Amino acid sequence: DQQVKQNSPSLSVQEGRISILNCDYTNSMFDYFLWYKKYPAEGPTFLISISSIKDKNEDGRFTVFLNKSAKHLSLHIVPSQPGDSAVYFCAASVDSGNTPLVFGKGTRLSVIA
Amino acid sequence: EAQVTQNPRYLITVTGKKLTVTCSQNMNHEYMSWYRQDPGLGLRQIYYSMNVEVTDKGDVPEGYKVSRKEKRNFPLILESPSPNQTSLYFCASSWSGVYQPQHFGDGTRLSIL
Numbered sequence: 001d002q003q004v005k006q007n008s009p010s011l012s013v014q015e016g017r018i019s020i021l022n023c024d025y026t027n028s029m030f031d032y033f034l035w036y037k038k039y040p041a042e043g044p045t046f047l048i049s050i051s052s053i054k055d056k057n058e059d060g061r062f063t064v065f066l067n068k069s070a071k072h073l074s075l076h077i078v079p080s081q082p083g084d085s086a087v088y089f090c091a092a093s094v095d096s097g098n099t100p101l102v103f104g105k106g107t108r109l110s111v112i113a
Numbered sequence: 114e115a116q117v118t119q120n121p122r123y124l125i126t127v128t129g130k131k132l133t134v135t136c137s138q139n140m141n142h143e144y145m146s147w148y149r150q151d152p153g154l155g156l157r158q159i160y161y162s163m164n165v166e167v168t169d170k171g172d173v174p175e176g177y178k179v180s181r182k183e184k185r186n187f188p189l190i191l192e193s194p195s196p197n198q199t200s201l202y203f204c205a206s207s208w209s210g211v212y213q214p215q216h217f218g219d220g221t222r223l224s225i226l
Binding site for chain 1: 117148154155156161163167169172203205211212213214215218220
């Protein structure tokens with residue numbers, strides 16, 4: 001049973017436009033959420049995180065929104081750049097410390113110049 | 114330079130031949146973890162460790178062992194590898210748990226014939 005779902009395997013966006021990547025989860029105990037970005041032949045890199053006490057967190061061009069009642073979060077990238085082309089993973093955990101981390105299957109974002 | 118180092122980067126071996134993938138971090142991180150990445154399945158956590166001599170099972174621990182005898186090292190052991198363990202493996206570390214940004218190694222591609 002998949003607890004973290006990224007239902008769009010891929011997404012294409014024009015350079016300069018907004019990219020919206022979605023993530024749904026089924027476990028209501030999840031309180032901590034992270035996004036990681038992965039380029040080919042490299043390990044994932046941390047992008048942005050949010051805990052359940054907030055509904056929005058911003059870091060430059062990246063914003064994560066959390067809707068706990070809908071068990072849904074989204075990552076907005078504005079404006080999108082060709083260098084943002086990568087696979088994006090959503091991840092969730094019930095605690096901030098020594099606890100399992102559950103990832104989604106990832107969404108491949110292609111930003112077209 | 115802060116880094117997580119995995120060795121080997123690539124390995125082709127045969128069923129049943131014990132192997133160890135080493136992981137070392139130079140950031141004095143408390144938390145370390147192993148993941149595997151498979152097509153269509155995303156990243157799945159195998160084992161994680163919050164401190165020396167403390168290890169816990171992730172989503173897919175079957176067929177794997179780990180040890181944390183020193184803070185910096187977290188080797189992944191396949192006692193009797195099987196073809197279904199053919200995968201891309203990542204080691205990661207963070208200061209104090211899953212909600213801190215994890216630094217990932219560059220990956221180890223294992224092929225079990």
